[in-house]
Amino acid sequence: MCIKFLLQGPLDKIKTKNIYKRKYYKRKQEVRTRINQWIRITPIQLINEKGENIGTIETSKALEMAKEEGLDLIEIAPNAKPPVCRIMDYGKFQYQKSRKEKIQKSKQKKTEIKGVRISPRIGQHDLNFKAKQAEKFLNQGHKVKIEMILKGREKGLLDIAREKLNKFIEIIDLETVFEQEIKRQPRGLFVIITKDKKQ
Structure with a gap:
């Protein structure tokens, strides 16, 4: 968008100056899954690697359990109260999430x-x-x-x-x-x- 302003001065020496207004676009924020030390909130609702509900425990304790088993602590339901976290391999979690999204996408038929x-x-x-x-x-x-x-x-x-x-x-x-x-x-x-x- 170009906005022109008249600069003050004699009529025969009137000049114009172009001032360009920049457009700013908000970048869509990507929702990232918090894992391990990035999970700051405590306590949490914990699910173990077998899918069993352990209950509400302190995050530090859950991190210790995940470390002992050589796995990750992954926040799977951040909006729950308390947030739900699961102990599992992060690579496996990403694969399952990606596969689930692809299946859902294929099921969604565009109706015309x-x-x-x-x-x-x-x-x-x-x-x-x-x-x-x-x-x-x-x-x-x-x-x-x-x-x-x-x-x-x-x-x-x-x-x-x-x-x-x-x-x-x-x-x-x-x-x-x-x-x-x-x-x-x-x-x-x-x-x-x-x-x-x-x-």
């Missing part, structure tokens, strides 16, 4: 609204093709917006268009539910459907 357009004059072959297209989107976990495009005098035949839209949904070889009921839009009618999760 896919579009399928039909018209009152569409032939049966094209109608079946569009239905298969909608099935494919639904099986991929997406929602499907079905648009009935109406032109000219067709806009006055809303009941017939609505009936044909419902018949198209019946052709789809899947159990579906209405995410949004049939509604009017400037170009005709539309409905949003999704795959029935109970199926």
Whole structure:
């Protein structure tokens, strides 16, 4: 961003000076896991290397136990009261954490609204093709917006268009539910459907 200021002086010697305003961006802070001597709070809730709950003990005592076994003391729930720490190998902890995050990421499917357009004059072959297209989107976990495009005098035949839209949904070889009921839009009618999760 550039801001110009007029410097005082005779009119014939007026000069301008550019002052540039810097933009500062906050860096996203990375949440780091505290281990061993970096765990300053005491007492803590301790879990041993076998996953057994030892109970609430002083941090210094937990550090001694971890050292005796050649392992690390890792803070796994810093917001708990008291914080929960576990005795285990830090390298193994990082591997398990990374693997868990990858699994969760792969399970999170990005849901999109896919579009399928039909018209009152569409032939049966094209109608079946569009239905298969909608099935494919639904099986991929997406929602499907079905648009009935109406032109000219067709806009006055809303009941017939609505009936044909419902018949198209019946052709789809899947159990579906209405995410949004049939509604009017400037170009005709539309409905949003999704795959029935109970199926």
